[in-house]
Amino acid sequence: MGAQAQPYHHGNLKQALLDKALDHLRLHGPEKISLRALARDVGVSQTAPYRHFEDKTALLAALATEGFKRLYNVSNFAINIDGTAADALQMSGKAYIHFALDNPELYRLMFGPLLSPDENFGELEEAGANAFNVMVGIVKRGISTGEFVDKDPLLVANSTWAMVHGISSLMLDRRFDCVEGGISESVLDESLNIVLLGLKTR
Template sequence: MQASTPKNTVQQSYHHGNLRQALLEKAQEQLTEVGPDKLSLRALARDVGVSQTAPYRHFADKTDLLAALSATGFRRLRDALMAEVEGLESAVDKLHISGKTYILFAQNNAELYRLMFGPMIPPDFDHRELQEAGNEAVTAIVGIIESGIQQGQFRADDPFVLANSAWGMVHGLASLLIDNRFSCTERPFLEEDVDKALRVVSAGLSC
């Protein structure tokens, strides 16, 4: 009598409701390896070990998958920002550290970062999870600005305007760095220049 063959571990996980997470984790790997254009639900299904129709139980199409993957990116970014500023009292210090954390996140997760802010997901795409995750990341920055206003370190202005201004400057710097756009300048952008640039950001918000 032949011994029964154990069920595929991933398929067992799928029946227990873990397929969505398994697909997202594999999608992150594929995103890093081949970029968003070549990422496909069929390839994910094959790599995870489920039928080609199984992923559609969790994602309507590729755009839906990319939106969910972007949402995980925003949550990771928010968690990193909050962890790095925990215990700091000065809002200026918090903004400086969060800026460095943001840039480091972009450098360490370049493909995910480009997906989060790039054209693969239309701005008007209705995806509640992505919208909530993005708002939570922005709220972390707004909270720092609000505390800075209360401490008298930042000008008394609309905290969302100040947060978006700081975000725009840091985001632009991060994008230029990961795309190596400073290589065309006469003077290369050095590691210590990040600190100087972030001090300019803080100075622009000061009273």
């Protein structure tokens, strides 16, 4: 006789599946994640995950959403200090980079090709926008106080994001290992300072 299916018994199955999926992501990468394996590891029937996720892509979108929420938290926490807009932008940028380095698999999923921007995942879009708007808010603050040049805040935020995202990706792929001296914490600070020099009023 075959083994009986595990009963659906979790009070918060969705979160349990996401937590386990994050473990699988770190260990095996997104390609090898399966709803069946997650159900087995969490201890529920193979059909139970489909109550929360239509398919694997929906699960990956939920994981990426969780990633953007975490990115928002670390970036927003970094700016909740007394200081200038430049201080806040530097701290937020460093928080972004360290988030990427601490969560490489999740970060690659958030910005990688497995989840197309054309797909309709409302929660993912909202979480991503919230994370980006931390940077937009700092830029607007700096412009309103006269600390930053009076440019389109979205243009400035996009340019700043492009740099911190580029640094994050290059560090994750160990491309700075090919550069003499590599990139240390002090070099990272100086790199972000270069961006800030272009933003400050003269």
